[in-house]
Amino acid sequence: MWEKVGHLVQQPQGYKAFIPLPFPPQKFLTLAPNLERLHAEAMRLVGKLDGISQLLPDKDFFLLMFFRKEAASSSQIEGTQATMVDAIEAEMHPKVALEGDVNDIICYIRALNYGIKRFDTLPLSVRFLREIHDQLMQGARTSHYPYPGDIRYTQNWIGGTSPSNAKFVPPPPHEVSRALGDLEKFIHRKDDDFPPLI
Known part of the structure; x- marks a missing residue:
């Protein structure tokens, strides 16, 4: 699964860290039919919640x-x-x-x-x-x-006692700014075709 969104890259310190691919991918995200149904249901429920909120005193x-x-x-x-x-x-x-x-x-x-x-x-x-x-x-x-x-300056990890034996090692500090920049550009894109809840 990880290969679809990034890859593990050997770091100079000896462990592998996950590096996300540039976002959004060249081949833009498409929703599988089951996700389209789930998105439609989520939009319906958000509308229902909005309606219920009008009744709150x-x-x-x-x-x-x-x-x-x-x-x-x-x-x-x-x-x-x-x-x-x-x-x-x-x-x-x-x-x-x-x-x-x-x-x-x-x-x-x-x-x-x-x-x-x-x-x-x-x-x-x-x-x-x-x-x-x-x-x-x-x-x-x-x-x-x-x-x-501040954006972090040191490597973090999930599980284990160090990045070498961790369950997951997120991007190293020098990759975080790029990934966050990609996210910000995606949030403010002009493409209105992408489903709002996704």
Whole structure:
């Protein structure tokens, strides 16, 4: 599967890192019939959700709670044990010292709110993502990255104790800017034929 979107390249340090192909590919993406059906169903459900949202007595409150749930769920991917209720209680009593896990969720909520406000003045871009990353990592306990808001300067990996025995090694730092640039160009392309949810 990896060969369709990139390839493993031997690095000078001895491990192999995944290098994505330039994006979008020369032969542009086409949807298989089953994906077209799934996309149509997803669009229908988004329309249904939009209709239901018109019936909510307080959309802002719904979004507020949704953001807290999303923050708690996303933080749990990093091993955080705090819940949405913990985050709500922490926001109700901001003067109380926060446990590390709860603080991580509060940082996530702060970054999410910042991104929503910033979206009014800055389009989705690498700069936008860097600003949100900066907000997310300011004060987050789980942050091991010394330069919030910057594109990484060191190699990371998933699984194992080093890139040599890792399950997956993402692109090395010098490849990340190119890949993010490709993504940004794709997001702002003029081709309106591509399905919006894809």
